[in-house]
Amino acid sequence: MTRINIGIDVGGSTTKIVGFRQNETSELLAPMFVRATDPMTSLYGAFGKFTSENNLQLNEIGKVMLTGVGTSFVDKPIYSLPCGHVSEFESIGLGGLYISGLDEAIIVSMGTGTSIVYAKKGHPTEYLGGTGVGGGTLQGLSKLLLGMDNTAHIHELAETGNLSQIDLRVSDISRQGSFPEMKTDLTAANFGKVSDIAQKQDIAAGIFNIVFETIGMISIFAARCKGTKDIVLTGNMASFALCQKTFDGTFRSFGMNFIIPEHACFATVIGAALQA
Numbered sequence: 001m002t003r004i005n006i007g008i009d010v011g012g013s014t015t016k017i018v019g020f021r022q023n024e025t026s027e028l029l030a031p032m033f034v035r036a037t038d039p040m041t042s043l044y045g046a047f048g049k050f051t052s053e054n055n056l057q058l059n060e061i062g063k064v065m066l067t068g069v070g071t072s073f074v075d076k077p078i079y080s081l082p083c084g085h086v087s088e089f090e091s092i093g094l095g096g097l098y099i100s101g102l103d104e105a106i107i108v109s110m111g112t113g114t115s116i117v118y119a120k121k122g123h124p125t126e127y128l129g130g131t132g133v134g135g136g137t138l139q140g141l142s143k144l145l146l147g148m149d150n151t152a153h154i155h156e157l158a159e160t161g162n163l164s165q166i167d168l169r170v171s172d173i174s175r176q177g178s179f180p181e182m183k184t185d186l187t188a189a190n191f192g193k194v195s196d197i198a199q200k201q202d203i204a205a206g207i208f209n210i211v212f213e214t215i216g217m218i219s220i221f222a223a224r225c226k227g228t229k230d231i232v233l234t235g236n237m238a239s240f241a242l243c244q245k246t247f248d249g250t251f252r253s254f255g256m257n258f259i260i261p262e263h264a265c266f267a268t269v270i271g272a273a274l275q276a
Contacts, residue, residue: 002060003022003061003062004019004020004021004054004061005019005020005022005062005063005065005273005276006019006047006050006063006064006065006276007019007020007065007067007091007270007273007274007275007276008043008046008064008065008067008068008272009067009068009088009091009266009268009269009272010039010043010066010067010069010070010071010073011068011069011111011112014033014034014035014042015033015039015042015043015068015070016031016032016033016046016265016266016269017031017034017046017049017050017269018031018032018270019056019273020274020276022062028270029050030054031263031265031266031270032046032050033265033266034046034049039069039070039071039073040070040074042070043070043074044078047079058079058081061081062276063081063083063084064081064082064083064084065083065084065085065086065272065273065276066083066084066085066272067087067088067091067268067269067272068088068268069088071085086272086275087125088115088268089115089117089125089127090124090125090271090275091268091269091271091272091275092109092115092117092125092234092267092268092271093107093117093119093125093126093271094119094270094271094275095107095234095266095269095271095272095274096109096234096267097232098267098270098271098274099232099234099262099263099266099267100230100232100259101261102230102259103120103121104119104120104228104230105118105119105228105230105231106118106119106128106219106223106226106228106230106231106232107119107232107234108215108219108231108232108233108235109235109268110215110233110235110237110238111135111235111237112134112136113130113131113132113134113137114131114132114133114215115127115129115130116128116129116130116218116219116222118222118228128222128225128226129222130218131214131215131218133214134235135236135237138151138154138207138208138211138237139151139154141210142207145207146200146204146207148204151240154207155204155208155242157200157204158204158205158207158208158242159201159205159242160201161199161202161203161204161205161206162199162202163202163205163206163209164193165193165197165198165199165202166190166194166202166203166206166209167189167190167192167193167206168187168189168192169185169187169193170185170186170188171185172188172193173188186253187209187213187250190206190209190213191210194206205242208240208242209246212242212246212247212250213246216247216250216251216258219256219258220254220256223256229255229256229257230256230257230259231256231257231259232260232261233259233264234261234265235264235265235267235268236265238260238265243260244260247260
């Protein structure tokens with residue numbers, strides 16, 4: 001019988017799950033996620049949904065690999081299945097390389113906060129650090145400034161926003177050609193030029209921009225430190241169109257290769273499953 005190895009990433013409010021069918025090609029089963037108010041509810045909800053939609057029986061499952069902050073609540077086997085706890089940072093690295101097809105890269109996990117690792121095939125993943133700026137920042141600032149906390153709605157609003165009403169650009173404070181090594185459309189100060197007539201969509205755009213630009217710059221510093229130009233963006237924030245737009249535009253002049261692969265949202269849980 002072909003065995004299915006399952007990875008589960010238990011977050012604060014979202015649990016992600018994926019499986020690999022162990023055959024000649026190690027087939028990836030479609031990842032999915034479940035939201036719930038507590039980790040254990042979302043874990044068992046995700047497991048039930050995944051096995052049901054893939055028509056899996058418990059005796060077809062080989063091993064369940066758990067990662068994420070919520071796994072500290074899991075202290076016994078899931079339905080008597082063999083379970084293993086694996087490092088979230090190792091999972092980020094392995095998953096990032098797998099979905100990007102690279103042998104070496106900086107892997108950026110953009111969740112509630114942001115973690116950055118250096119991954120190289122055949123070597124242990126190296127945790128480089130991170131920032132508290134991430135999806136939680138986006139939701140918190142949006143709640144305070146816009147009275148909104150649904151990220152999909154905030155993103156829809158931000159796509160029509162005008163950053164010139166919010167951010168101070170290099171071109172606002174210097175003459176053309178004064179800094180030949182610097183693009184004049186780079187941000188000099190996030191929220192440094194908030195207009196009295198700024199609209200909600202402009203503020204939303206500014207919030208997304210400060211989050212992505214902060215993540216982008218520390219990712220570049222990490223890549224320079226490790227001597228690589230490949231930076232793989234993963235996590236829930238990678239799914240937004242403004243993510244691709246910001247990294248393609250703002251950071252183009254830094255000579256880095258920012259990559260958002262297919263299944264970017266599921267990199268960590270894929271990395272967990274691979275460790276089975």
